[in-house]
Amino acid sequence: MDQTNKEDREGVSEGAFVFQSRPNRSLTQSQHRLAFWSLAGSCCATAGGFALLGYWPVLPFAGLEAGLLAWSFAALRRQDGNYETLTIDGDKVVLEWCTGTHRERREMNRRWVCVVCDCGTPGRNCRLSLRSHGRETRIGQYLSDEARLHLAATLRKKLRA
Amino acid sequence: MSDAATDHADHGHPVHPTGIMRWLTTTNHKDIGTMYLWFALIMLFSAGTMALLIRAELFHPGLQLMRPDFFNQLTTMHGLIMIFGAIMPAFTGFANWQIPLMLGAPDMAFPRMNNWSFWLLPVAGVMLLGSFWLPGGAVAGGWTMYPPLFIQGGVSYDLTILAIHIMGLSSIMGSINIITTILNMRAPGLTLMKMPLFCWTWLITAYLLIATMPVLAGAVTMLLTDRNFGTHFFNAAGGGDPVMFQHIFWFFGHPEVYILILPAFGIVSQIIPTFARKPLFGYASMVYATASIAILSFIVWAHHMFAVGLPVAAQLFFMFSTMLIAVPTGVKVFNWVATMWKGSLTFETPMLFAIAFVCLFTIGGFSGLVLAMAPVDIQLQDTYYVVAHFHYVLVSGALFAIFAGIYFWLPKWTGHMYNETLGKIHFWFSVVGMNIVFFPMHFLGLAGMPRRIPDYALQFTQFNQIASVGAYIFGFSQLIFVAVVLKAIRGGAKAPDRVWEGAEGLEWTVPSPAPYHTFETAPVVK
Structure with a gap:
């Protein structure tokens, strides 16, 4: 997973805590283009x-295949846009997440937020959530267990501060 | 956990459907891998039964059990089903099960497309098998579908063309899934040159499939239009060129040979280091050798056509380019042997099959070099020598690697150790049976016995009888394999997470049996 842990970010005030994570992607944009064109190019050239x-x-079948490849690689690019962002800005705790075209946002009052970290079986799927007003929201879906534990500790510290 | 309501972009997985709906709608790579493997097994037994009928007919000279036309239907369908219905789906099953586990990915890149690419296959399989019951029977012109025979046949020929289109579409979707998964979903730290060799061989295989499938689709479409719409691409009567079909077909067909064998190289390259308890010798050279084989596979196609009357310059080019393939293949065989050299070897069933693969595939490779020589090939074209050659490559090569892979990963899949004694019995019957069937075919071919003919001259009787006995030993010993698999599914000694002492890789870090969802968060590879 890609993570950024920024102390300042556009749209939020100076000194706000912002934590963003994205799904693990091993292909860079240039590799992405190279992979697509090498595949589509070889089948169309043949x-x-x-x-x-x-x-x-042979040509229409190669065209159809190139089309399917283009759709697949475009879908990968769309998935690359998935993210999860947690912002602590003054009294506000804002959670935003995006999966494909679906975006959601939840705003909570910092004083009512409680960090819940359930690591019943060590090494196996720690569950990290923020609870407020009887609603629990899971966070850290793109993080490893170690990173979730680290984030939980950081959040506890930031929320107390 | 509290009773607070929980929300979020769901990593809480929905309740799974059960019963038949689980299998129809599943997008889980393990379920789909399992279905591929069962489908391949059913097709293996269907096409294997055809092979046994062929060998029963060939036990004696003269016509014993069937009409010559039905014999030709059996040989054609045996080839088509074994290639497109058994070997390719089996390797795709391995890819589905193992690639996400080896890469630390939660699933394939396009799980729903993965479901479609599997469910297209049974449709095509039913079409192929069902064509036996159509008027005129199944296709009988050979798996290579050469015109003019393929232009002249009955309705089953059209059905076979449709089945090939469907299987091609399935392969393309599967390949796109495999390529995108391998390129985009590797765990952090797992660079391409750290990736297990099985993933490398499948990545290159998927590239080959993408490059060649439109060629096959175009070729069979031209056959279809020649048959039904009055075109004359390959119909000599209308000015078409039947030899051009052979060029187009083998431009697909030779890379197809490597599509059938490269994943086998990958499986063996996982198994040998495990049981030699040493890292694979020359990992980088294995990767480059695999890529070289794939590239060379595009410039050797006409070695299947030396007898059509190619110009001498073309014969020389294709002869030498074919021989060139022996170099990267030799690198691979050398590296497998070097991996075993001074290793702490143990001989569990997967290792036995892997060693048999190395030895017997090499025999198939050498007979391929013999056939690569144009003057020799012109003598041996369409004889049993060719049958012996490609069965050494595809049975002791591809099929033995599939057996090796199943024994190797079965404990991870089922959570139970298989019965080692039964596994070894299966191995010895298979390896002995396989050699009894196919080794005498070299002599039959050298003596001039033609393939695809249900009758033969008296002097070929003894070798044919030996081959037929071997076929029945080999064929029935596969029931032991089914028994071993079923026994392991039903129970047995509990398999540990790391099933084999020398096993390395991410798939051995998850519990046995592998949970339904694995690596929901990517592991970090050091």
Whole structure:
């Protein structure tokens, strides 16, 4: 997972705590382009060769395949936009998360927020949530157990401060 | 946990459907991998039964059990189903099960597409098997679908073309899933050159599939339009060129051979270091050798066509380029042997199959080098020598690697150790049976016995009888394999997380059996 832990961020006041995490992605944007064009290019070049010889029915299948590849890689790019952000700014605690085109936001009062960290089985799926007004919201979905424990400790400190 | 309401972008997983709906709607890579493997097993037994019928007919010279046309249907469908229905889906099953586990990914990149790519396969399988009951029977022109025979057949030929399109679509979707998963979902720290070799071989295989599947789809579509819409791409009567079909088909077909064998290389490269208790010798050279084999596979296709009357320059080019493939293949065999050298070897069933793979696949490779020589190939074209060659590659190569892989990962999948004694019995019957079937075929081919003919001259009788006995030993010994798998599914000694002492990799860090959801958060690889 990619994480950023910024103390200042656009739209929030100076000194606010912002923690953002994203799903693990091992492909950079340039590698993304390289992978797509190497795949689409090789199948279209082959089909083009056969089309030049008069065997054009290979071409539409290569086109369809390139289209499917383009859709798949575009879908990957869309997934790359998933994120989870936690902001502690003055008295406000704001949680925002985005999955595909679905975005949600929850705002809580800092004084009523309680960090719940349930690590019943060590090493196996720690569950980290913020609880306020009887509602619990899970956070840290893109983090490892160690990172969740670390985030829980940081949040407790920040919320007390 | 408190009784507070919980929300958030759900990592709480929805309740799973049960019964048949679980399998129809599943997007879980383990479920889909399991379905691929069961489908492959059913197809293996279907096409294996056809092989036994072929060998029963060939036990004696003359016609014993069937009409020649039905014999040709059996040989054609045996080839098509084994390649597209058994070997390829089995490797895709391994890919589904193992790639996310090896990469530390929670699932494949496109789980729903993964479900579709599996469920297309049974449709195509039913079409292929069902064509036996159509008027005129199943296709009988050979798995290579050469015109003019393929242009002249009955309705089953159209159905087979449709089935091939469906299986091609399934392969393309599977390949896109595998490529995107491997490239985009590796755990932090797991660079490409740290990736398990099985993932590397599948990445390259998926590239091959993407590059060649449109060519196959185009070729069979041209056959379809020649048959039904009055075009003359390959119909000599209308000015078409039947030899061009062979060029187009083998431009797909030779990379297809590597599509069938590269994942086997990957499986063996996981198993040998585990039981030698040493890291794989020459990891980087293995990766480059795999890539070299894949690239070379695009420039050797016409070695299947030496007998059509290629110009001498073309014969020389394809002869030497084919021989060139022996270099990266030799690198691989050397590295496997070097990995075993001075290792603390133990000989559990997966290792036995892996060692048999190395030895017997090498025999298949050498007979391939013999066939690569144009003057020799012209003599041996369409004889049993060719049948012996590709069965050494595909049975003791691809199929033995599949057996090895199943024994290797079965405890991780089921949570139970398999019965080692039964596994070894299965191994010895398989390895002995396989050699009894296919080794005499070299002699039959050298003596000139043609393939795809239900009758033969008297002097070939003894070798044919030996081969038929071997076929029945090999065929029925596969029931032991089914028994071993079923026994392990039903119970047995509890498998630890790290099943084998020398096993390395992320898949051995999860419990046995692997939980339904694994690596929901990515592990960090040092």
